[in-house]
Amino acid sequence: MHKTLIALTLLAAQASAAPLFSDDIAAGKQPLTYLGKDSKAATTLLLTQKADGGDAVARIAADSPVTILLVDDKGHALVKNAFGLTGWAQADTSGAAADKLDGLQKVVIGEDAFIFYHDPKNSTFLNEIASGKDEEPETYRALRGKLAGDDQDYFVYCDDGMSGDPSCTIFPVPADGKAPTETTYDKNRTLNGETYYLPGDGTVYTDTHANLFYQTRSKYTLKDDKLDEVIQPYQYIGVDSKAESAFTLDGLDGKKHKVKKGEKVRVILDDPRAIPCNPETDSCNKLKLLVQNAAGDAGWVTVVDAYGGEEDKPGPKIEYIRFYGD
Numbered sequence: 001m002h003k004t005l006i007a008l009t010l011l012a013a014q015a016s017a018a019p020l021f022s023d024d025i026a027a028g029k030q031p032l033t034y035l036g037k038d039s040k041a042a043t044t045l046l047l048t049q050k051a052d053g054g055d056a057v058a059r060i061a062a063d064s065p066v067t068i069l070l071v072d073d074k075g076h077a078l079v080k081n082a083f084g085l086t087g088w089a090q091a092d093t094s095g096a097a098a099d100k101l102d103g104l105q106k107v108v109i110g111e112d113a114f115i116f117y118h119d120p121k122n123s124t125f126l127n128e129i130a131s132g133k134d135e136e137p138e139t140y141r142a143l144r145g146k147l148a149g150d151d152q153d154y155f156v157y158c159d160d161g162m163s164g165d166p167s168c169t170i171f172p173v174p175a176d177g178k179a180p181t182e183t184t185y186d187k188n189r190t191l192n193g194e195t196y197y198l199p200g201d202g203t204v205y206t207d208t209h210a211n212l213f214y215q216t217r218s219k220y221t222l223k224d225d226k227l228d229e230v231i232q233p234y235q236y237i238g239v240d241s242k243a244e245s246a247f248t249l250d251g252l253d254g255k256k257h258k259v260k261k262g263e264k265v266r267v268i269l270d271d272p273r274a275i276p277c278n279p280e281t282d283s284c285n286k287l288k289l290l291v292q293n294a295a296g297d298a299g300w301v302t303v304v305d306a307y308g309g310e311e312d313k314p315g316p317k318i319e320y321i322r323f324y325g326d
Contacts, residue, residue: 018043020077020089025068027075032252034268034290034298037068044098047087049233051076057087057232058219061098069236069269078233083197083205084217086234086269101197101205109140114158114166115195122146122200130157131182139182144173148222149202156198157183163326166194166210172225188226191218211325213287214239214270235270237289239320247316249291249299257297259316266292267320275302287321 022040045060051072058081060066069086070078079089083101104117107125118125123145130139143156153173157180160166169183169190193208204220204227214237219230243265249257259265267289274288285304292298304315 018091020045020091021066021068023068025071025075025077028071028073030073030253032070032072034252034292035068035071036268036292039066039068040064041066044092045079046090046092046094047079047081047085048090049087049231051078051088053088053090055231057230058083058085059092059096059098064098069234080236080238084207084236084238085219085230086232086236088233097201099203100199100201104197104199109142109158113160113194114140114142114168116143116156116198117196118143118145118198119200123198128179130179141179142168143198144179145198145200147198147200147202147204149200152225154222155179155183156196164210165192165325166208167192168196170204170222170227191220191227209324211323213285213321213323214267232272234290235272237267237270239267241265241267241318241320244317244319245315247301249293249297249301251297251299252290253297253299255297257293257295257299259291259293259301264294265318267318268292268298271300285323289318289321291318 019042022042023037041060041062041064044062047057048054049057060081065082067080068077069080077089078086080086105120107116107118109127123143125143126141128141130141138159140158141155142158144153146152147154147170154170155173156168156170158168167190169186171183171189191206193206193210195207197205202222204222206218209215216235220227221230243259243261243263246261247259249259251257269290271288275286287303289301289303290298291301301316303318303321
């Protein structure tokens with residue numbers, strides 16, 4: 001009798017649970033099913049690292065646009081928010097504020113050398129040359145402001161790099177309040193890329209393909225003078241491209257699906273932790289990608305980037321996937 005009551009209680013809770021999306025999403029018939037469906041959040045959502053919860057990736061306000069990428073056989077949905085971060089959707093009952101990236105002011109250094117979206121209420125665009133040679137500035141003093149959601153002032157300094165290697169360093173304003181003429185790379189404070197979102201609430205976002213294999217959207221938390229990356233379960237790519245060689249997809253449906261050379265494909269996701277870096281060679285140029293072929297079949301394929309001599313090696317290759325650097 002006691003077990004029956006517990007079962008009835010669980011069923012009632014499930015029946016009364018509010019829908020997460022404006023569209024009905026059914027559980028898949030296999031471990032993962034690709035949907036790629038645009039929808040809206042029917043309630044405030046929390047995106048998490050794991051299907052059943054885990055660490056938070058992002059918070060989405062009700063009625064915000066989302067894309068439902070994958071659904072598992074238990075009905076959990078992997079979602080992309082408007083910025084491009086991925087996470088497994090849960091109803092958010094915490095009352096915490098949703099991530100806010102709209103309404104920020106766009107400012108630019110040079111001819112799109114660096115692009116910032118910031119809130120003028122908590123940060124000031126400086127657009128100053130901190131140091132340089134002739135007419136080629138080495139370091140830009142980009143912004144100053146309260147970026148961590150507290151009273152600490154920070155500088156944002158940016159560097160073009162030696163050869164197309166843009167990066168920005170975020171560090172506390174010195175005790176004397178003076179602006180340094182230069183800054184140095186710091187793995188805890190320096191981020192790769194040229195496009196930054198700085199809402200001033202203790203989060204920093206980047207959107208770049210510099211020294212990466214595809215356009216990558218990332219989120220960091222700024223706390224205790226240190227930047228920590230918020231880990232996503234997958235990296236969203238979402239690019240239509242072309243197969244540069246013939247290969248086979250390990251289908252989500254458990255079948256093998258052929259891709260012909262020259263065939264149009266959609267590159268959907270990267271599973272960034274599926275293939276660890278080799279600690280002996282520091283090799284990180286193998287990617288496990290979720291790809292959809294021209295027939296609409298979705299599956300995984302391991303791609304070796306055409307970089308450092310890899311272009312002569314056999315194996316799956318996709319036109320868009322390459323190392324955007326030198």
